[in-house]
Amino acid sequence: MEVVSNKMVEELHNYYLNKEEPNKSSLLALRSIILGQDTNITETQKWGMPCFCYKKKMFCYLWIDKKTDEPYILMVEGKYLDYPELEEGARSRMKILRVNPNQDLPIKTIENILQKALDLYKSGTIKIKQ
Incomplete structure (x- = not known):
């Protein structure tokens, strides 16, 4: 069992709580959706943003686009995912799923x-240390 310090938990809570609406609600909903996908998904913080790991391997992040001020999910292994909703941009490995905080979340697409x-x-396509 991974030990998460009280300071880290507080920083994570503050990350969400310090956001303005509607981004705050969108990020909290996305967090809930991500954590609800598998009991092996845990939340931590890397580079000042919420990071979700699957069995301690980085899985995805939540962030706010600095230009559009809209939230997105960054999929760490996005290069393996072929969905028109995912943007590769200049990244070689990761892809992002932008979310409009003023609309209903596309929950089925996200899931x-x-x-x-x-x-x-x-499946072992992405290796996990055991």
């Missing part, structure tokens, strides 16, 4: 992408 990504870890 499909997250499950497909989890399959990469579960």
Whole structure:
């Protein structure tokens, strides 16, 4: 069991609580969706943003686009995921799923992408240290 310090938990809570609406609600909903996909997904913080790991291997991040001020999910192994909703941009490995905080979240699309990504870890395509 991974030990998470009280300071880290507080920093994570503050990350969400310090956001303005509607981004705060969107990020909290995304967090809930991500954590709800598998009991082996844990939340930590890397580079000042919430990072979600599957069995301690980086899986995805939540962040706010500095230009559009809209939230997105960054899929660490996005290069393996073929969804038109995912943007590669200048990245070679990661892809992002932008979310409009003023609209209903595309929950089915988000869950499909997250499950497909989890399959990469579960199948061994993405190696996990045991």
